[in-house]
Amino acid sequence: MTETTEYAAPSRLEALRALPWRNAILAGIGATITIAILAGAADLTALPLIIAPFGASCALVFGAPASPLAQPRNVIGGHLVTATLGLLAFTLIASPVAAMAVGVGLGIAGMLLTGTLHPPAGANPIVVVLAAASWQFLLMPVAVGAVSIVLIGYIYHRIVTGHAYNVLPKR
Template identity: 35%
Template sequence: MRQPADHPPRPPGRRRRPAPQRLLAGFLGTTGALLGCVALLRLTDHPWLLPSLGGSCVILFGMARGVMAQPRSFLGGHLLATLVGLAFRAGHLGFGGPVELWAAAAVGAALTAMTATRTIHSPAGANPLVVFAEQAGPGFLVAPLLPGLAVLFGAAFLVNNLARPWGAGPWPRFRKASPRRRAVPDSAANPGGKRT
């Protein structure tokens, strides 16, 4: 949609500021989601998962239209990175060696796996470190990871699908992203006004 001639075009890369209602919804959604996760984590022995989930809130509520906020990346990234962390921790327990080397390699392998499966979710990169720090076993997937992800998903679904300007919805978005708009307006690219 073209802007009126008397209104200068917005420079490429600049976006509108979010509405105050959207900022408040993101704040309340993040706070509520993390309080729900805190309640769940208190029932387990794994409090250090919270920073990873907090990073996910930034993406789910602050960048809800982005690729990393979609279920494939959010859920897939967390699950895959955690599985890689658990596998590398089992390797460390079986073969020994410096724990730092195993933990660093686990993060590298998690990134590789997420990239190969197109499930990159940056906060999930911390999950292998959490697995090592908390000496977690396979039960880590059942509690606290899956309940934590379910709480965040539910909160993001509710908040992002609120009526505009509160929500960013529709979320999640299952359709392909629309083609990028041209950075240069037609009038600037074709100063003579002739059609090509």
């Protein structure tokens, strides 16, 4: 038996590891600026403008701006869909454990059905239940925060990185 070595294309993980230092640093700076703006505005105004899933959204928007999962429709739509379904589950299901589980499941299904898959948003139903959030949660922090991340990402990539952001699919 002869042993042959075949060339294999690098895996996605290897491709991520090979991300140039400049891009990695710029992605980190973009995320830092975005979270500082949201957290700073929340601190100054005493309004709820930030939730943990926004950190993960920044990882996609600044670290993988061309990813379909990082596009504005996915960031904003994914957060709105999952927060809505999480709030619905929290409102209708007495058990917090069941509300979280059903909310996450419905949220993922909802994102897939609406073409707005954004993995960080999958955590929103958990945040809803743990915070005992009201329906105002949809406006603040979800809508305001998600739109802010997209706007800051668009401006940042346009001015600083030169990467394409808001890459629309070819039809």
